[in-house]
Amino acid sequence: MRTLETGDGLRVRSKGAVNDDRTDRPGTTAAADRLGIVPFDAGGGPVVGIGECDRRLEESIQNGPTSILWDLFGSCNLRCPACASGAMPAVNAKGLIVDEQFHRILNKLHGESSCRQLHFYNWSEPLLHPRIVQYCRVASDLGFHVHLSSNLNRLRDAEGLLDAGVKTLRVSLSGFTQEVYEKGHRGGDVELVKANMHRLRDARRRTGSNTRLQVYYLKYRHNLHEVSLMRQFAENLGFTFASDWAFYTPLERMFEYVEGGLSAADRRFADEAIVPAMSSAVALMQGRRHRSCEAVNQLVLDWQGNVMLCCALYSRAMAGLGRHQQLNWRRIQEMRYGHEICSKCMHYGVHVLYMHYHVPELRAAMEDLAEASLTQEQQEGGDERTPTVGLGVRGGYSPKEATP
Ligand code: SF4
Ligand code: SF4
Numbered sequence: 001m002r003t004l005e006t007g008d009g010l011r012v013r014s015k016g017a018v019n020d021d022r023t024d025r026p027g028t029t030a031a032a033d034r035l036g037i038v039p040f041d042a043g044g045g046p047v048v049g050i051g052e053c054d055r056r057l058e059e060s061i062q063n064g065p066t067s068i069l070w071d072l073f074g075s076c077n078l079r080c081p082a083c084a085s086g087a088m089p090a091v092n093a094k095g096l097i098v099d100e101q102f103h104r105i106l107n108k109l110h111g112e113s114s115c116r117q118l119h120f121y122n123w124s125e126p127l128l129h130p131r132i133v134q135y136c137r138v139a140s141d142l143g144f145h146v147h148l149s150s151n152l153n154r155l156r157d158a159e160g161l162l163d164a165g166v167k168t169l170r171v172s173l174s175g176f177t178q179e180v181y182e183k184g185h186r187g188g189d190v191e192l193v194k195a196n197m198h199r200l201r202d203a204r205r206r207t208g209s210n211t212r213l214q215v216y217y218l219k220y221r222h223n224l225h226e227v228s229l230m231r232q233f234a235e236n237l238g239f240t241f242a243s244d245w246a247f248y249t250p251l252e253r254m255f256e257y258v259e260g261g262l263s264a265a266d267r268r269f270a271d272e273a274i275v276p277a278m279s280s281a282v283a284l285m286q287g288r289r290h291r292s293c294e295a296v297n298q299l300v301l302d303w304q305g306n307v308m309l310c311c312a313l314y315s316r317a318m319a320g321l322g323r324h325q326q327l328n329w330r331r332i333q334e335m336r337y338g339h340e341i342c343s344k345c346m347h348y349g350v351h352v353l354y355m356h357y358h359v360p361e362l363r364a365a366m367e368d369l370a371e372a373s374l375t376q377e378q379q380e381g382g383d384e385r386t387p388t389v390g391l392g393v394r395g396g397y398s399p400k401e402a403t404p
Contacts, residue, residue, distance in 0.1 A: 056292055056337075057333060057334070057337050060296060060297050061329065061330050061333050064113035065113055065115045065297055065329065066115060066298065067115065067117040067119060067297075067298050067299070068109060068118045068119065068298070068300075068301070069121070069122040069298055069299070069301070070105075070118065070119065070120055070301040071120075071123055071124040071301065071302050071303045072096065072097045072102070072120055072124070072126060072132065072303055073124040073125060073126060073128045073129045073303055074095045074096060074124060074302070075124060076089075076123070076125040076151070077128060077151070077154060077187070078185055078187045078188045079186040079187045080184060080186055081266070081269045081273075082184065082248050082270075082273070082274070083249055084123055084314035085123045085124060085125075086187075087266065088250075091314060091315050092314070092315065093304065095303060095304070096128075096130075096303055099131070101305055102135055104325070105305055105324055106138065106139060106142065108325065109144075109299075110142050112328065116143055116145050117145050117147070118146050119147045119148075119149070120132070120135070120139075120147070120148055122300060122302075123302075125150060125151055125153075125154070126148050126150060127148070127150045127152070127154050127161075128154060130156070132148075133157055133161055133164050134164075136148070136164035136165065136166050137164040139165075140166065146164075146166045146167055147167055147170070148161075148166055148168065148170065149170040149172050150169065150171060151172055151173070151193070152171045152173075152192075152193045152197065153189060153192055155196040155199060155200070158196070158202070159203040159206060159207055161203075161211075162200065162203045162207045167211065167212065168211070168212045169200070169211055169213055169214070170214045170215075170216050171193065171213070171215050172216045173215065173216070173218070174217065174219075174246065175223045176229040176233065177226065178190050178191065180222065180223045181193075181223075183223070183273070184220050184222075184223065184246065184273070194233065197215075200213055200237075201213070201237040201239075212240065213239045213240070214241070215231075215234035215240070215241050216243070217241070217243035217244075218243070218246035219243055219245050219275065220246050220274065220275065221272065221274070222273060224374075245276070245366070245370060246273075246274065247274060247353065247354070248270050249314070250313055250315075251310075251312040251313045251341075251345060251354070252313065252318065254348075254350050255344065257282070258282055258350070275370045276373045280369050280372075281353055281366065282348070284365055284366070284369060285349035285350065285353045285356075286348070286349040287349075289351075291351075291359075293342065293345075293346065293351040293355060294355040295310040295311060295312060295354070296310070296337070298310065298311055299332070301324055302316060302320075305323055305324045306320045306321070306322070306324065307320070307321045307324050307332055308320060309321055309335075309336060309339055309342070312350075312354045313341070318341070
């Protein structure tokens with residue numbers, strides 16, 4: 001596998017460093033200068049990302065966020081190997097948001113932008129919060145379109161949840177039988193998930209709820225033969241069904257992957273389970289890394305009220321931008337556009353990998369790669385070629401925005 005070396009054209013500027021030669025680089029803009037962004041020049045290749053900086057930054061400031069991703073709970077009950085919550089549980093503080101902070105943040109969100117797409121999840125299991133029903137109700141009453149994505153191993157109050165004005169409740173899973181499911185959803189019980197799906201179906205009948213119930217099947221190399229079983233099961237219960245390739249998270253581990261720093265066990269799982277093969281996906285995205293990043297229009301909050309650089313990063317120490325209470329959207333965007341992690345991410349092209357769902361050409365290219373990396377038998381066991389809705393391994397990322 002080809003790995004990218006940090007010295008391979010990568011120029012990450014440390015805060016406050018002086019960059020004497022940036023003005024004569026193509027694509028350098030006034031905004032880049034103002035924000036202290038150093039464009040990469042990977043051995044004569046395209047300057048990454050910076051060319052559109054002025055327009056993109058001003059547009060994003062004017063338009064405000066397109067979606068809000070907000071963890072109300074600080075952890076998950078499962079340990080999925082492809083997910084940061086599952087594989088790096090000790091990195092961030094654990095806990096849950098309390099009423100006073102929830103209302104303060106919600107009111108600020110409501111008052112300072114017209115964005116109403118509110119996803120109560122990013123790296124956590126939202127149904128673990130004991131007040132999730134009340135919080136969904138309050139947010140819906142304020143006019144937010146509330147979306148949830150859950151592993152559904154825990155469901156306290158099915159009727160309350162379906163009566164809380166939630167637009168979408170997505171069940172994220174990766175198999176039909178326990179033997180297959182637990183490889184991707186480690187620590188989970190698929191029979192419990194199915195029983196809870198029955199409860200949701202019954203609760204929807206009783207409440208007359210308009211909440212859209214959806215199963216989102218994360219495809220790995222080992223679970224393609226069970227896609228159609230789960231599709232049938234879900235559709236029989238009145239759930240919509242979507243599937244897409246799971247990918248490896250968070251961004252920190254993708255960096256480790258391309259830099260060769262991932263542990264042997266993590267690399268083995270990534271190489272065996274992820275489709276298309278990560279090395280070829282990264283290589284594909286390298287050729288498209290000049291694309292701008294779609295994630296910069298998301299507002300991402302953790303359960304403590306910290307704004308995160310983006311939904312693909314997990315470590316608050318690395319990606320926290322500050323307290324939401326003390327930041328406005330302009331300041332958040334300025335910090336993002338000048339952030340050295342984004343420069344590194346765009347240099348590797350990883351932002352394209354995470355955000356490819358919105359771009360038909362990229363989706364098609366990923367599907368071609370996937371097909372090429374599967375055996376005939378695996379291809380026949382798979383579902384439709386073009387996924388209905390993208391969502392990522394946890395129901396996450398820009399694909400989170402894809403939830404209408
Ligand atoms: S993928 Fe979902 S269920 Fe699995 S650890 Fe991550 S947040 Fe939890
Ligand atoms: S870290 Fe990468 S994916 Fe996240 S906002 Fe920056 S460029 Fe986009």
